Amino acid sequence: xxxxxxxxxxxDNVVKLxxxxxxxxxxxxxxQFVIVKLGKNGERIPLTIVDAxxxxxxxxxxxxxxxxxxKGICALNEGDEIDDLVGPLGKATxxxxxxxxxxxxxxxxxxxxxxxIKAMKKVGNKIITILAAKTKDLIIxxxxxxKFSNKIIIxxxxxxxxxxxxVTDGTEMVIKEEKIDLCITIGPAIxxxxxxxxxxxxxxxxxxxxxxxxxxxxxxxxxxRVSVEGENKFVCVDGPEFDAHKVNFDEMIIRLNAYK
Amino acid sequence: MIKKKxxxxxxxxxxxxxxxxxxxxxxxxxxxxxxxxxxDPNYRVHNHSEVNLGLTLEQALLESKRCLxxxxxxxxxxxxxxxxxPKFIKNIERNNILEAAKILKQTxxxxxxxxxxxxxxxxxxxxxxxLKIKNDPVAIGYLERFAADFERENNSIxxxxxxxxxxxxxxxxxxxxxxLSFAGNMAKLGYKITVFEALHEIGGVLKYGIPxxxxxxxxxxxxxxxxxxxxxKFIKNIxIGKTVSYQDLHNEGYKGIFVAVGxxxxxxxxIPGENLAGILSSNEYLTRVNLMGASKKGSDTPVFLVKKVAxxxxxxxxxxxxxxxxxxxxxxxxxxxxxxxxxxxxxxEEIRHAEAEKIIFMNLYTPIKYIGDEKGQVxxxxxQKMKLGDLDSSGRRRAIPVPNLTKxxxxxxxxxxxxxxxxxxxxxxxxxxxxxxxxxxxxNQNTLQTNLLNIYAGGDIIRGGSTVILAMGDGxxxxxxMHKILNQN
Numbered sequence: 189x190x191x192x193x194x195x196x197x198x199x200d201n202v203v204k205l206x207x208x209x210x211x212x213x214x215x216x217x218x219x220q221f222v223i224v225k226l227g228k229n230g231e232r233i234p235l236t237i238v239d240a241x242x243x244x245x246x247x248x249x250x251x252x253x254x255x256x257x258x259k260g261i262c263a264l265n266e267g268d269e270i271d272d273l274v275g276p277l278g279k280a281t282x283x284x285x286x287x288x289x290x291x292x293x294x295x296x297x298x299x300x301x302x303x304x305i306k307a308m309k310k311v312g313n314k315i316i317t318i319l320a321a322k323t324k325d326l327i328i329x330x331x332x333x334x335k336f337s338n339k340i341i342i343x344x345x346x347x348x349x350x351x352x353x354x355v356t357d358g359t360e361m362v363i364k365e366e367k368i369d370l371c372i373t374i375g376p377a378i379x380x381x382x383x384x385x386x387x388x389x390x391x392x393x394x395x396x397x398x399x400x401x402x403x404x405x406x407x408x409x410x411x412x413r414v415s416v417e418g419e420n421k422f423v424c425v426d427g428p429e430f431d432a433h434k435v436n437f438d439e440m441i442i443r444l445n446a447y448k
Numbered sequence: 449m450i451k452k453k454x455x456x457x458x459x460x461x462x463x464x465x466x467x468x469x470x471x472x473x474x475x476x477x478x479x480x481x482x483x484x485x486x487x488d489p490n491y492r493v494h495n496h497s498e499v500n501l502g503l504t505l506e507q508a509l510l511e512s513k514r515c516l517x518x519x520x521x522x523x524x525x526x527x528x529x530x531x532x533x534p535k536f537i538k539n540i541e542r543n544n545i546l547e548a549a550k551i552l553k554q555t556x557x558x559x560x561x562x563x564x565x566x567x568x569x570x571x572x573x574x575x576x577x578x579l580k581i582k583n584d585p586v587a588i589g590y591l592e593r594f595a596a597d598f599e600r601e602n603n604s605i606x607x608x609x610x611x612x613x614x615x616x617x618x619x620x621x622x623x624x625x626x627x628l629s630f631a632g633n634m635a636k637l638g639y640k641i642t643v644f645e646a647l648h649e650i651g652g653v654l655k656y657g658i659p660x661x662x663x664x665x666x667x668x669x670x671x672x673x674x675x676x677x678x679x680x681k682f683i684k685n686i687x688i689g690k691t692v693s694y695q696d697l698h699n700e701g702y703k704g705i706f707v708a709v710g711x712x713x714x715x716x717x718x719i720p721g722e723n724l725a726g727i728l729s730s731n732e733y734l735t736r737v738n739l740m741g742a743s744k745k746g747s748d749t750p751v752f753l754v755k756k757v758a759x760x761x762x763x764x765x766x767x768x769x770x771x772x773x774x775x776x777x778x779x780x781x782x783x784x785x786x787x788x789x790x791x792x793x794x795x796x797e798e799i800r801h802a803e804a805e806k807i808i809f810m811n812l813y814t815p816i817k818y819i820g821d822e823k824g825q826v827x828x829x830x831x832q833k834m835k836l837g838d839l840d841s842s843g844r845r846r847a848i849p850v851p852n853l854t855k856x857x858x859x860x861x862x863x864x865x866x867x868x869x870x871x872x873x874x875x876x877x878x879x880x881x882x883x884x885x886x887x888x889x890x891x892n893q894n895t896l897q898t899n900l901l902n903i904y905a906g907g908d909i910i911r912g913g914s915t916v917i918l919a920m921g922d923g924x925x926x927x928x929x930m931h932k933i934l935n936q937n
Contacts, residue, residue, distance in 0.1 A: 230748050232648075271648075277690060407712060407872070408714070410716065411728065439824075442725050
């Protein structure tokens with residue numbers, strides 16, 4: 189069950205795993221995620237399904253080593269099996285032809301962005317991607333993103349690659365150059381918060397895909413709740429994507445840090 | 449359902465007759481109701497060991513003598529699944545405990561569970577003939593637990609006989625008490641049962657909700673094991689409607705579906721500050737501790753281990769949460785409930801246990817606001833003083849605020865246990881299913897059929913938040929009616 193077919197190391201602490209999971213591969217839609225749990229003591233961790241192949245019955249996930257449990261997943265090798273894998277969870281991305289979309293992704297947030305870019309491109313959108321990271325080594329999936337983007341801007345905090353600056357700098361550059369119909373942002377909560385502030389200023393509709401703490405991932409625990417326009421929403425069943433301008437990111441950041 | 453005539457016939461069996469004659473009723477009445485031993489409160493608040501220790505054989509034999517084996521046993525009518533109570537108790541009296549356990553299992557898929565968590569004082573025991581003479585009722589629940597524990601502890605677990613003739617495939621969605629009860633009864637009738645569970649453990653609320661100190665996991669697992677031996681197939685990590693669609697089940701030849709997914713979604717009060725760090729639903733807290741083992745060494749799932757914990761609510765889940773917090777080191781573990789103690793929906797026994805464990809009860813208060821520190825962690829709760837008013841629709845006295853009377857309480861963590869609502873995720877996956885205003889699945893109350901062909905539903909998904917035994921009763925009823933209807937065609 190859930191055997192790892194292929195492992196690829198994307199950066200120092202990010203790995204890509206192709207997993208045999210035929211039922212999930214068949215049912216999965218763009219933007220949905222799975223919950224992964226290793227061993228008896230493992231945490232239940234939500235991870236976006238980056239790609240799926242119905243014919244080979246596989247799904248692809250990308251994991252960043254950020255703690256004990258994700259370290260365990262990163263350490264898995266080809267041939268290993270994942271004890272518990274459940275999904276696909278969450279609502280699918282609304283795929284439509286919006287016109288020009290700017291996709292602002294940071295760090296490992298690039299991974300969940302990839303399937304959205306692919307699907308949005310396929311229905312005729314013009315895709316401009318801002319690929320941001322702290323430093324050059326943390327830029328992932330550049331080749332794949334390039335393939336499905338009309339234009340790509342890379343920014344690094346330290347200037348080691350692309351433009352020196354933040355994802356918001358790249359995004360604002362694009363906004364000033366051409367008319368943007370939609371912005372999609374995925375990355376650390378603080379990054380999404382500032383992208384959202386920026387696009388609000390320019391009145392550009394913006395979608396953020398949230399990565400809150402979850403346990404069951406099926407709407408049972410409420411750990412993932414966020415305030416969206418003052419209303420409680422569960423990221424696992426009502427999301428993960430929300431209108432970024434309505435999300436209370438400050439509250440979300442507090443809750444993300446609750447167990448740190 | 450057990451027919452009256454059949455009951456009478458069984459009561460007339462010679463061994464029952466002999467037992468009745470062996471002791472005069474007036475002597476039986478004089479025996480005081482048994483008291484179950486429990487762990488010392490000062491000891492048990494430092495561990496998760498089961499609080500109630502069960503009866504000894506001597507205690508059980510004596511208690512069984514208290515049952516008069518009366519002509520018109522009302523206890524059975526008080527049981528949602530109609531267990532043949534006098535028959536199992538009289539088997540205990542004649543020291544045939546394994547037979548008693550078998551009788552329980554003819555009806556109940558989970559006797560060791562029910563013996564622990566059923567509110568017997570409101571069900572079977574509330575109908576006991578002893579009450580008519582102002583005597584304590586027979587401790588039916590204790591005896592049920594005793595018989596089920598006895599066969600497990602003596603490695604003599606019997607597997608109920610099943611009818612192997614039928615090959616019809618039936619799907620059960622959810623492995624909580626409703627699903628397990630349904631599966632067990634359908635297996636006995638000879639159906640091929642597959643139970644689909646979304647989580648990584650079988651048992652539903654019995655596993656993630658009810659704590660170890662009230663219902664140890666090994667007790668649940670032993671009963672699930674019996675179901676497995678009855679040929680029931682359990683598949684974990686599958687969400688019907690997500691991983692597999694209803695249409696997929698249909699295409700795979702399932703002729704009936706029982707939806708027993710529970711209520712699931714935790715309610716919040718939507719008051720200021722409720723999304724501060726350190727405020728969680730009872731579902732989250734109990735799932736972390738019970739299902740994920742967060743307080744155990746080696747577990748990757750974290751849980752707050754803090755000193756001042758307030759639980760909002762007055763039901764069994766609230767009591768389970770506050771007693772769990774106490775065991776995880778809370779020095780001040782508090783219940784905040786808007787009505788008085790008498791109106792609390794929790795079982796009397798649970799409240800008594802909580803009191804012994806020095807849980808602080810703050811009755812007639814309700815939170816109106818939470819206050820956080822500079823990091824966004826909850827540090828205080830603002831409480832509104834309440835008083836009791838007129839009766840409401842539930843027959844309890846309404847709680848109404850006392851104007852201008854509030855107080856601030858220091859807390860490190862808040863657990864919100866104010867009920868659950870049906871989980872829309874599951875319902876949305878069955879297109880065309882009739883749903884009530886409150887989000888529960890609408891069923892025919894007699895058959896538990898939904899408006900969709902061959903789909904039945906039971907447990908919290910039709911009731912909102914309810915009890916284990918009512919869920920099991922639904923499983924029993926749905927199995928009965930699905931069997932009848934499948935055989936008409």
